[in-house]
Amino acid sequence: MTEDGRPGRGGGPGGVQSLHRALDVLEALSAAGGTASLSDLAAACRLPLPTLHRLAATLAGRGYLRQLPDRRYCLGSRLVPLGGAAHALLGERALPVLGRLAELTGESANLAVLTQGSAEYVAQATGSHAMRIFTEVGNRVALHCTGVGKALLASVPAAQTRRLIEAAALTARTPTTITDPAALHAEIALIRTRGYALDEGEMEIGVRCVAVGIPGALPMAVSVSGPASRMSDELVGTAVSALRAASADLAARLS
CATH class of the missing domain: 3.30.450.40 (GAF domain)
Structure with missing residues (x-):
């Protein structure tokens, strides 16, 4: 997390960038109260929307996120x-x-x-x-x-x-x-x-x-x-x- 409470940019020294980014998404969603749109998550994580879409789809496929009928995402039951x-x-x-x-x-x-x-x-x-x-x-x-x-x-x-x-x-x-x-x-x-x-x-x-x-x-x-x-x-x-x-x-x- 950054000093203002926002998720940090993925890919710290010696880390796996995609994992950093996935964790940023989960932290941003939690900070937003558990539910947010892709555009809001992209802004919070400072990631391009296509990248955020792929990350969200992967996390949803594993049950760590869930897509709602209005196309927003919420934290999934696997957490x-x-x-x-x-x-x-x-x-x-x-x-x-x-x-x-x-x-x-x-x-x-x-x-x-x-x-x-x-x-x-x-x-x-x-x-x-x-x-x-x-x-x-x-x-x-x-x-x-x-x-x-x-x-x-x-x-x-x-x-x-x-x-x-x-x-x-x-x-x-x-x-x-x-x-x-x-x-x-x-x-x-x-x-x-x-x-x-x-x-x-x-x-x-x-x-x-x-x-x-x-x-x-x-x-x-x-x-x-x-x-x-x-x-x-x-x-x-x-x-x-x-x-x-x-x-x-x-x-x-x-x-």
Whole structure:
């Protein structure tokens, strides 16, 4: 990927150009939300339309893409088991770090990844005060109203942040949900400055979350979440320090 979040030109040093280009197509389609026209993909990948057509036809023939009735392409079902296996491995490698966070704070510690315009929880360690909330493994949540979601928006390149916000519905889940794009951009700028994101009951009333992005090629975030009655400012401060250390640890483990 380039610095602005676009797929890079295929054919890096020592690589196979056609493979680079095929991966660029998959990354561009994922960044577009999973569905796009050939012309949009050609522009995103900076490839001639005939070349893009051949790549798409090959990927569709293997089940990694699927052509829709309106002639646009979407991600194919052959990617599902690959993604599931990758997420399971991520979760397995992250659990020791999440376990330490949960033990320190007494609350749930979570790992989430950016998946087709949403945040998907792929691992969790429950604390001594575990409660059933929306952070269960496998759940996908909106980016604009969750701690991990806003941390993900702040961790990707600015151009990708703009595209993700433009494509989002910004639905109000609670009275504190940010639904104005300008206000959300301002919130993301603040998160980039201070280094962590907060969810102040924006996804679920009475739940508070603090999250930090994880550096690396795959957008990921780690968080601690629990009831607002227990997630005091003091605990949030403790969690921020621990999350920053956990982010560096996870970046090394998951790279």
